[in-house]
Amino acid sequence: MADSSRDTPEGAGWGGAERGTYRALMPPRTEKLSWLSPRTLWAARNGVLASWFGDPTGATRSRWVAQRAAAGAPADKVIRRTDPEEFSFLVIGDTGEGDDPQYAVVPGLLRAGGDTRFAVIASDVIYPVGSADDYDTKFFRPYRDYPAPVYAIPGNHDWYEGLGAFMRVFCDDAPPLPPEPAPRPFSRARLRSLLWHRPGPDDGRRLDEARALRGAPGQQAVQPGPYWAIDAGPLRIVGIDTGLLGTLDAEQGAWLREVSRDPRPKILVTGSPLYVDGAHHPCEIEGGGTVDDIVRDPAHRYVAAIGGDIHNYQRYPVDVDGRTIQYVVAGGGGAFMHATHTIPRVSVGGVGEEDFRCYPLRGDSLAFYSRLYGRRLRLRRFFTLTEDEATAVVTERLGIRPARSPRASAPVTLRTRLVAGLLGTGRRPDRGKRFRLPVRKIYTQLFSPSSATYSPPFFKCFLRLDVTPQAVRLRCHAATGNLAQELDPPVEDEVVIPLG
Numbered sequence: 474m475a476d477s478s479r480d481t482p483e484g485a486g487w488g489g490a491e492r493g494t495y496r497a498l499m500p501p502r503t504e505k506l507s508w509l510s511p512r513t514l515w516a517a518r519n520g521v522l523a524s525w526f527g528d529p530t531g532a533t534r535s536r537w538v539a540q541r542a543a544a545g546a547p548a549d550k551v552i553r554r555t556d557p558e559e560f561s562f563l564v565i566g567d568t569g570e571g572d573d574p575q576y577a578v579v580p581g582l583l584r585a586g587g588d589t590r591f592a593v594i595a596s597d598v599i600y601p602v603g604s605a606d607d608y609d610t611k612f613f614r615p616y617r618d619y620p621a622p623v624y625a626i627p628g629n630h631d632w633y634e635g636l637g638a639f640m641r642v643f644c645d646d647a648p649p650l651p652p653e654p655a656p657r658p659f660s661r662a663r664l665r666s667l668l669w670h671r672p673g674p675d676d677g678r679r680l681d682e683a684r685a686l687r688g689a690p691g692q693q694a695v696q697p698g699p700y701w702a703i704d705a706g707p708l709r710i711v712g713i714d715t716g717l718l719g720t721l722d723a724e725q726g727a728w729l730r731e732v733s734r735d736p737r738p739k740i741l742v743t744g745s746p747l748y749v750d751g752a753h754h755p756c757e758i759e760g761g762g763t764v765d766d767i768v769r770d771p772a773h774r775y776v777a778a779i780g781g782d783i784h785n786y787q788r789y790p791v792d793v794d795g796r797t798i799q800y801v802v803a804g805g806g807g808a809f810m811h812a813t814h815t816i817p818r819v820s821v822g823g824v825g826e827e828d829f830r831c832y833p834l835r836g837d838s839l840a841f842y843s844r845l846y847g848r849r850l851r852l853r854r855f856f857t858l859t860e861d862e863a864t865a866v867v868t869e870r871l872g873i874r875p876a877r878s879p880r881a882s883a884p885v886t887l888r889t890r891l892v893a894g895l896l897g898t899g900r901r902p903d904r905g906k907r908f909r910l911p912v913r914k915i916y917t918q919l920f921s922p923s924s925a926t927y928s929p930p931f932f933k934c935f936l937r938l939d940v941t942p943q944a945v946r947l948r949c950h951a952a953t954g955n956l957a958q959e960l961d962p963p964v965e966d967e968v969v970i971p972l973g
Contacts, residue, residue: 475961477951478834479877482860484963485837486930486953493929493959495576500610503572505927506600508809516602519633519670523717526665530632531722531759534714536650537640538698538724544645546697550728552624556590556705563592564742564936565806566781567628569599569611574931575807577954579615581962582935585950589937590705591621591694593712595803596744596781597628598639602670605638605677612642613686615807622694623687624703626712628744628781629719634672636699641680645695700725702732707942707972709737713764719745719756719782726758733773738972740938740945741768746780748789748800751819769793776945776970779803779936784811786832786934786949788966791822799947799970805832805934814839814863815897818871826873832949832965833932834876835898836864842896845926856892859883866893870900929954934965945970 476484483490507513523530542548563586568575586592599607616623624643631639640647656662699714711732713721721729733739745756747765755765768775777799787802800822804811810833819829833841840863847856858866861883868875869885870893930953939946946969950962 475957475963477963477965478832478837479965481877482880483957485833485860485877486932486951486955486958487837487840487860490929490955490957493577493580493954493956495580495954495959496573498579498615499573499576500614503610505572506570508601513601516670517630517633518668520629520717522665522668526661528716528718528720529662529665530716530718531724533635533650534699534716534722535724537636537644537647540647540650541644541698544647546644549732550697550701551732552694552697552701552703554591554703554705558706559939559941560706561586561589561937561939562705562710563589564595564779564803564938565592566595566779566804567597567784567808568594568615568806569597569607570808571600571607571611571615573927573954574809574933575611576615577929577931578807578933578935578952579618580959581950581952583618584960585962586935586937587620589621591703592616592619592623593710593742594623594625594806595742595779596626597630597804597808598625598642600630600808602633603627603631603636603638604634604672605641605680608638608642609679609683609686613683617686620689620691622692624694624696624701624712626742626744627699627714627716629715629717632717633670634676637672638677638680639699641677643694643696644698700728702735704737706940707737708940708945709735709739710742711739712742713744715743715745715756719754721756721758721764723758723760726760726762729758729764729767733767733770733775736774738774738776741775741778743778743780745782746787746800746802746804747778748791748822748824749780749783749787749802750815751817751821753821768798771796776972777801777947781806784808785813785838785932786830786965787813787816788830788949788968789819789822789824790828790968791824799968801936801947803934803936803949805932807933810838810841810932812838812842812897814842814867814893815899817899818873826871830966832934832951834864835867835871836860836875836877837932839863839867839893839896839898841930841932843892846896855888858889858892862889863893866890867898870894870898942972944972
């Protein structure tokens, strides 16, 4: 088995290794998406408008679901497959930027997961606004050689154009929704409507041509809607749509409670992770209750909850009344990397630092960002930390054991402490007030989106889940963009989840 980032720096992709072959899969020209571009920010304004003037996602989703039901989709929204009792599937999160990091995932995914029965994309199939014309280079082309069906749940970016493109691709070419009645004059809804971003009149003109890239019979799948359940072998996989603001409408909440009563063991796939960055986000349901209430109910037999939206890997094994539920973040499928070095020393839901797992490792994340901002600010001698220096200073500041033992002694100096503090690495609570800028939230909203790079290591990942009647083995495979990890995708984390 190949070295992982927990074994050596080379296993993490450091060291100037040979670049992989993924560029041969890319189109001649690719969009370099800038999240700081005014044009991109303006196109992606609907999330802000929904938070200011009210979120219309629930009502729009209800109309999509009703349209699919009228077209003959099953009322319970369950996809009943004929998989054997032992099978495997993939989970990939936050894929669709259409650039080097997304395509760098593909060769290893095909090598480690080409024999799986299907794949699930967990959130944000297409960036920045879910446009139909972006599906060519950001969905059909990268996964054209994956031989099995791909199911998906939408993320907030897929909703920025009303989910129309997502429904066309995954839900049997669903026709556009009829126009809604005009809101009352001078109402908040009216103001939102005037500013709302909508797809252009010619959006989707290349969609039929793009479909041919995944046109084989074995690659086809039709979903009953933006949320669904899959019965596969001994397992039920439940996918929920958390819309623009990370919540569930009452109609979907009622469906989730009903579909969760099935006696099979279950895995939840959601666009908004329930545990992330050392905090608990139970996901509110309109009318009362939370998604995590449903997951924790022992009668529902959930064994894991996997969420996208945050672009890295995290795992929290939470004890719930004597049974362990694995809460996983799996958003490393192609978009820019969200930092992990800003995650504080973990103590949440009974999970301590010794049980928490993440990828990239905090030290590698800090080393990545120190190089990035050293280069951009032209202060390389000050900002740039070696992998060993970054690991040493993160270990000291958080009071944790190093996930990878440094190969050389790396003293923690005033400079390395200052760089770590400036770039968001906190300090353990018993060592006094944190010496750092308040950048954890800023990192997620500003620094991380501006961190896209086009040369390895990329620190991307995908999940392979191997199911038997007794257990699910979950493995997080790394994709760095280097040839070594392409040929033998290293396992960054592995856990066996009992189904009994």
